[in-house]
Each structure stands twice: as C-alpha cells, then as structure tokens.
Amino acid sequence: MKNITIKANFIPLALASTLTLSTFSITGCVKKMDCDIKDEHLHKYISEEGFETYIDSEYEIKNNMSWTKEIASPNKELKVMDEFHLIKIEDNLEALEESMKTDLPYIEYEYKFTTYRSQKIGKTTIRYPVSHYRYTEDPEDSRLTGYIRDVDYKYKGYRIGESKKGKTILIESELVDDLSNIKTEYPYFKLEDYKQKVYSEQYKKEKTKVK
Numbered sequence: 001m002k003n004i005t006i007k008a009n010f011i012p013l014a015l016a017s018t019l020t021l022s023t024f025s026i027t028g029c030v031k032k033m034d035c036d037i038k039d040e041h042l043h044k045y046i047s048e049e050g051f052e053t054y055i056d057s058e059y060e061i062k063n064n065m066s067w068t069k070e071i072a073s074p075n076k077e078l079k080v081m082d083e084f085h086l087i088k089i090e091d092n093l094e095a096l097e098e099s100m101k102t103d104l105p106y107i108e109y110e111y112k113f114t115t116y117r118s119q120k121i122g123k124t125t126i127r128y129p130v131s132h133y134r135y136t137e138d139p140e141d142s143r144l145t146g147y148i149r150d151v152d153y154k155y156k157g158y159r160i161g162e163s164k165k166g167k168t169i170l171i172e173s174e175l176v177d178d179l180s181n182i183k184t185e186y187p188y189f190k191l192e193d194y195k196q197k198v199y200s201e202q203y204k205k206e207k208t209k210v211k
Contacts, residue, residue: 110145
C-alpha cells in the first residue's frame with residue numbers, strides 16, 4: 001500500500017479548458033446579457049462539464065460558467081451557494097458521473113536531466129552541472145531513473161456551517177472517491193477544486209524478468 005500525498009500546486013483539471021474565459025472575466029470583457037426581469041432573481045449557469053447552479057449575475061460568463069435565461073427566486077440556500085460559488089451535488093449527479101468516468105489511475109515515471117549554471121569566482125567564471133528531476137507519463141523516455149509513482153483522482157465536497165461569532169462559513173470534506181457518497185453530509189462542491197490528483201510516494205519500478 002503506497003502512502004498518499006496531495007500535490008500542493010494543483011491546477012484543477014475541470015478548469016483547464018476555461019482559463020481563457022477566466023481571463024476575460026478578470027479583464028471585464030464579458031458580455032452583459034439582456035434581461036427585462038425586474039424582480040430579484042438568480043440565473044441558471046452551466047459549466048462546460050454540464051454542471052448547473054444559480055448565480056446572481058447578468059453576465060454571459062461568471063465563475064467559468066455560462067448564463068442561461070432560466071431563473072429562480074432567491075432563497076437563503078441559493079444566496080449562500082452564490083456567495084461561496086457552490087454547486088449542489090444532488091442536482092448534478094449525472095454530470096458528476098460523466099466527469100469522473102475518465103478519471104482513471106495511472107503511473108508517472110521519474111526522469112533526470114541536467115542544466116548548467118555559471119558562477120564567478122574571482123576573475124574566473126566556471127560552469128557546473130545541476131541535476132533536475134521531473135515526471136513523465138512516457139515509460140520509454142531515455143532519461144528515466146527507474147522510480148515511479150501512482151496517480152489517482154479524489155474529490156472534495158463542502159457543507160455550510162456557522163462560526164462561533166455567527167458568521168456563515170464553509171466546512172470542507174476529506175478527499176473521497178465519489179462525491180455522491182458524501183452528498184448528505186457535504187451537499188456541495190466547487191468547480192475550481194472538486195477534482196484533485198493525489199500521488200503516492202515514489203518507489204522503485206520492478207524489473208521485468210526476461211525468459
């Protein structure tokens with residue numbers, strides 16, 4: 001059994017294809033949609049993965065999700081979901097199942113490469129080698145060290161709580177294999193971090209015996 005660690009500088013896979021949309025949101029270049037409804041309301045927004053939630057916005061793109069004409073009257077739950085960018089697990093089970101279908105475990109192979117740095121000592125400049133280690137999915141890379149690690153996918157949910165001072169807060173779950181298993185205790189997830197890669201500690205690849 002391998003020890004599991006979480007990569008700290010994780011970039012959510014669910015957003016890998018929507019970084020451009022996020023950039024537009026930051027720069028204020030997103031189109032404002034036409035809506036004549038005067039009463040307070042929220043619009044349904046849909047992500048590229050098919051996830052749905054309601055957001056208080058009239059912009060075409062918000063939180064990396066797309067505006068639709070469908071609306072809902074705000075209630076306490078929807079307002080908190082909007083504030084914390086939450087998506088309800090129960091309402092998105094089919095899309096979650098589809099999203100997780102291709103999240104299969106795989107192996108990464110460590111490889112080593114060398115770069116050179118320069119350092120001035122007195123009037124003399126010397127160059128010296130520096131070794132670097134990275135991982136690849138290519139088992140035939142010529143620079144492999146013989147060490148490998150297992151990569152798997154885990155998922156994180158949230159529930160709404162209250163601090164000692166009465167402030168609404170989010171409480172996150174441990175990483176789990178399937179969000180549907182925790183939807184009662186942790187009913188929500190966030191598009192930006194619901195899916196995360198986890199890595200085993202590296203270990204030596206066993207050599208294949210040749211008969």
